[in-house]
Amino acid sequence: MTQYLMAVHGPEEIYTTGHGGYADEAEMERAFAQTGAFNKKLQDEGYWVFAGGLEAPSTATVVDGQGDQPVYTDGPYLETKEHIGGFWVIEAPDADVALALAAEASRACMGTVEVRPFQGDPAE
């Protein structure tokens, strides 16, 4: 089994313009309901490791602890238009299963999903 990160990216505005970047209240609620159902499926079928949505990138702090004193910088690490907004960590036997789950995840949350394998093999 391999663990995969399934990350959802989106523009920062989704946190400021209301409805979480969805067209309206109803669509946002639909996405939440679908994502909840998908999460339940992951748990029921044994793929679930962890998942969650993140607060806005403006709440992030970059920390560099390599010097004598840690340096704290307000804001996200990357200056970019799109930020990670939430993610799942799943455990799947191979890429075909992971990609099929990512397609479901994408449909559920109505966004595109990046899939990346974790290093190492926790099963061994």
Next chain:
Amino acid sequence: MTNSPTHEAITRAHHEEWARVVASLASRFGDLDVAEDAAADAFVAAVEAWPRTGTPPNPGGWLTTTATRKALDRIRREGKRDAKHRAAEMIRDDTPHTPTGPLTDDRLRLLFTCCHPALATEARVALTLRLVGGLTVPEIARAFLVQETTMAQRITRAKAKIKKARIPYRVPGPDDIGARLAGVLAVVYLVFNEGYLSGTGDEPVRRDLTLEAIRLGRLLRALLPDDGEVAGLLALMLLTEARSAARFSATGELVTLVEQDRGGWDRDLIAEGHRLVRERLASGIRPGRYQILAAINAVHTDAGSARDTDWSQIAALYEQLYAVSPSPVVALNRAVARAELDGADVGLAEVDRLVGTLDRYHAFHATRADLLRRLGRSVQAREAYDRAIELTQNPGERAYLTRRRDQLA
């Protein structure tokens, strides 16, 4: 030893056995790198041994045994991990989808892995040519006009992704096999077209690529003999390749289908292509894109002269093709058939409707130029030829279009 019997035996074995050796080693060791390197080692060993010992009675068996030994040597020498551990690295599904038969052939697993949708198209093409086709990295780099190091990196990166992301070594299940097979066929057709239509480079047709694509098509046909689109793609490539010798003049100028010397067409390839098309027609199963394209080419190659071409059938087939694959390029070809059937003015009216989507496509302007010329509208024809020449890199096509333009009054 360039033309010695042993050399021929090695070349033949390379064509016939390379994919089998790589596939069976990938299956056994669960690692494409090991499989590729050991297969290459085994062929080097054959080049050394066979001239002395003679060609072994079962070259494929000899190569697989030698490659397996080389793989074990290599794993031991590199002292990484034992073979058993390695075997766990690549995911494979050992439960056969059918009890016996071609779906369990390791070469099919190899093809589906090389053409996995999680890999970029250019990576799929490169991996397929290297691991299934057995082309060397320099050969593939030359074919796609990129630096050898770039191509080597592309292949290395793709193999690393397969390993790290756990892209499985497996024939997809019944729910996915249709879409995944379409992906494999697309890679093969891309290789063929890269050879046949190569927009760049000095040679108008790169037969190393067209012949390699046909070899891959034959392999697929052997592995999936009942699939209509597999048969269709092979037929399409055979019927296209059959005309390639007549497609360029002695001076390297493009010769259009209408003007080609049909005596220069390869009758064996045509007969083989026609057999496949007839087989699909007899099946009564609704054809997909490749089968319809093959049928169109069958109609063309069936005509003794350009004048005898059954244009009504070709127009009907393009209509059918447009129903399954409604692209502007198909609409352009349909317009060409209509021009033959109903007149150049009717064809031109249809072509003109496509300007929005095809304005950057040289064949659009070449088609328009030809129709305008036939309608006696020389000034507009000249402009269209200019635009077509500007948009094509292929030297043979440029030569043809230039001559046509300069013939205008």
